[in-house]
Amino acid sequence: MSAERIVIVGGGPAGQAAAAAYRDAGGDGSVAILAREPDPPYERPPLTKDFLRGESGREALPLVDAAWYQEHGVDLRTDAEVAEVDLGRADVWTVGGEAVAFDRLLLATGADPIVPPIPGADGPAVQTVRRIGDSERLGEIGAGDAVLVVGSGFIGCEAAASLAMRGAAVTIASLEEAPQAKRLGPEVAAEIAGWLEGLGVEILPEAELDSIRPAGDRSARARFADGEERVADRILLALGVERNDGLAAAIGLPVEDGVQVGPTMESADPRLLAAGDVAFAFNTTAGRRLRVEHWGEALNMGEIAGKTMAGKEAAWDVAPGFWSVIGVHTLKFVGWGDGHDESRFEPGEEGAFACWYGKAGELVGVVSHLDDAAYERGRDLIEERAPWS
Ligand SMILES: Cc1cc2nc3c(=O)[nH]c(=O)nc-3n(C[C@H](O)[C@H](O)[C@H](O)COP(=O)(O)OP(=O)(O)OC[C@H]3O[C@@H](n4cnc5c(N)ncnc54)[C@H](O)[C@@H]3O)c2cc1C
Incomplete structure (x- = not known):
């Protein structure tokens, strides 16, 4: 077991999930999360849903309770924006002028509104x-x-x-x-x-x-x-959002639709990883890199990065999925998310529906409302790379 110094830039779901997965996988190095915001990692989805409607409060937002960080030996530093990565010295510099050394660095800087x-x-x-x-x-x-x-x-x-x-x-x-x-x-x-x-x-x-x-x-x-x-x-x-990929670009990592990483979330330089909204990661089932901006996928990708840093095998191979709640209506989408050239809408009873999407003769996505069976079946078929029929 190594005693590596793990530094995670960004206190969103990808960063928090990476720290948790690293520890769960037996990683015993030091872990620091440098987070720009004043709040510990929290749920963003309620900010346009129940929290905005006043149906839930701040207390429901944190991803884990405050004690979790200490209990898991994770040094969470809020109000700590990283301004620069120095690859030669293998450290990062915060806006406040603090240097933090790393052996492995995860960029989980997410995205900001355009x-x-x-x-x-x-x-x-x-x-x-x-x-x-x-x-x-x-x-x-x-x-x-x-x-x-x-x-x-x-x-x-x-x-x-x-x-x-x-x-x-x-x-x-x-x-x-x-x-x-x-x-x-x-x-x-x-x-x-x-x-x-x-x-x-x-x-x-x-x-x-x-x-x-x-x-x-x-x-x-x-x-x-x-x-x-x-x-x-x-x-x-x-x-829409733009990716916070400036740190990666400044150290010469390829940045195209996000920081280019493989299915383990590692970049071409294995010291450097990226996960979540900022990453343009290779999905082994899709056979290509995918751009995703989904909560669940930020957690998935963070978990994979955490396991990878702990020396465990992990790869991004699931079809990305997300949900959206518009008023009282929930939409669930699963698919590769990079376009379609045909679609088939299937209305159900009492407002339920599913819509299937195909591209180049292959099923690539499904969106459902009040039809979880279609969503689950769609996920299986998409991951099987089933033909469009
Ligand atoms: C209002 C809202 C509602 C949403 N609803 C849904 C939904 O219903 N379903 C769904 O699937 N997805 C939803 N999303 C999208 C989802 O929240 C994102 O995909 C997810 O938060 C991405 O996680 P992340 O960890 O990659 O990035 P982020 O959540 O963006 O976290 C990155 C963190 O890194 C910090 N950071 C950036 N640069 C630096 C730096 N240089 N130094 C230190 N810290 C830095 C940022 O301030 C931020 O706190 C929603 C998003 C928003 C904003």
């Missing part, structure tokens, strides 16, 4: 949502306040639904004709649109944000490329 380079995007009534504080700020929106959500991906749809359930007057601007039409197909997009409209959310289709200007003391006026305008008390930008 803020488009348009006028007014940094205005006081404009925000994104990634952290607890962002969700708390959104939660200040009162009943009757006007909210504009820009972007109709899962984060945008979830936030729009939750804010409408809190009584806000919500408009969601989508680049598409209906939310997620390209990703999930027209039938599923129509279902999502129906759920949002059922909560009173106005959908602005094919709306490309052009600029934002102040409107009065605390409101903002958004202007779209077609000239349409909306005034809102709060504008939530939900335009």
Whole structure:
């Protein structure tokens, strides 16, 4: 057994899962997690769901209780942003000027919301949502306040639904004709649109944000490329994320859609690993690298990295899956997530449905609502690389 120094940059699910798996696999080296945020690793999914609706509180968010870190010999340092990796000296430097030496370094730095380079995007009534504080700020929106959500991906749809359930007057601007039409197909997009409209959310289709200007003391006026305008008390930008891959790029690791790593989460330099949203990891069953931004996969990839660092065999071979809760409706998706060229929508009873996706003659994904059997069967078939039929 080695007495290696394990340093994990990033206090999200991938980083926490890696530390836990390293210890569970018998790793007896020192483990430090250097985390930029003030809070210990916590659940992000509730930030646009029950936490935003006020149905759960801060106490439900931590991934593990505070004592876990000490009990497992994990040195968690919050408010510790890593500014630089020095490969020659094999240490990392925090913004505060502290050096931490490593034998193996896991980059689990995740991703941050995209803020488009348009006028007014940094205005006081404009925000994104990634952290607890962002969700708390959104939660200040009162009943009757006007909210504009820009972007109709899962984060945008979830936030729009939750804010409408809190009584806000919500408009969601989508680049598409209906939310997620390209990703999930027209039938599923129509279902999502129906759920949002059922909560009173106005959908602005094919709306490309052009600029934002102040409107009065605390409101903002958004202007779209077609000239349409909306005034809102709060504008939530939900335009996707960009990977925090700057540290990796600075030390010359290949960065394309994320830090390129193999199925063990190791990069070409075995001292350096990456896992979670920041990684562009090779999935052995898919036979290619996949870009994923899913909670469960951050945990999976972190666990694999932890086992790898402890000298155990582990490889990423499962079909990635995620879920989304839009109001009271849960969608579950499993698949490779890198596009489809055909789809088949199967409506069920009482609003249930499944939609199957194929690409180049192979089944590559399934999304289900109230149909877990389709989700489970889909996972098996996708992992078998079953033909499209
Ligand atoms: C509001 C919201 C709802 C979501 N809902 C779902 C859902 O329902 N289902 C689902 O599957 N997924 C969901 N996701 C996505 C999921 O949360 C992410 O895929 C997951 O958090 C990725 O984990 P990670 O550990 O890779 O990165 P992160 O969770 O982003 O954690 C990375 C951490 O590293 C820190 N960091 C970055 N750079 C540095 C540095 N230089 N030094 C130190 N620390 C650094 C960051 O501040 C961050 O705390 C949601 C995300 C959000 C924001």
